Amino acid sequence: MRPQDAPLLAVVLILGLCTLAGAEKPSPCQCSRMSPEHRKNCGFPGITSEQCFELGCCFSSSVVGVPWCFHPLPKQETQECVMEVSARKNCGYPGISAEECASRECCFSNAIWQVPWCFFPQSVEDCHY
Template sequence: MGPRDAQLLAVLLVLGLCALAGGEKPSPCQCSRLSPQKRKNCGFPGITSDQCFDKGCCFDSRVAGVPWCFEPLPKQESEQCVMEVSARRDCGYRGISPEECASRNCCFSNLIFEVPWCFYPKSVEDCHY
């Protein structure tokens, strides 16, 4: 095997490892709590649910006219905290610390401005694939 073959083998090995590591199936809440109108396409026409989940995306074919394979909501520390920003209900006050928010048994995420950073959790009973 020559140097060129070794380079090709190395590239194929890296691509294979990336494919294996890339797709962690999102949680049910990351998928079912996203409004169909806000879905961002993550697949291609004819993609299967297994192929979609392998990419780390959500799959739901029950709504026509929107992507069936779509990007999940961001992961949170707790499943109860996974929700669209518009679903957040304020549980604190402006400038609340993560510790004070946690003492209220609420969720904290300060990644988006102009929305509540400390917000009430939601039951995970409504989450499904």
């Protein structure tokens, strides 16, 4: 390594450490409610659960033939609202507002077209690592 490469190496190392420090462990619902067949790989062969969580990803080795370190479901306002879109049970009507949905004590997310935006929450008792 040439002496003039040292500052560049230092910047790369600092950015890498900042990225790792910024990642937070996903919630249990973000991980356990992800169907194994929908998992998207987030790690590498032989990754440990600790390394996976440091990347902000989920880890479960309970199912063979699918990624064990995988990207979590998106965060929601409450854990009861974290679920795959296929698990949503409609709690409203097309075009419902977030306010009307909340008045029904349901979850609201309009990020994906053609799925229920207002949907019933689920108990978090099934959420675990």
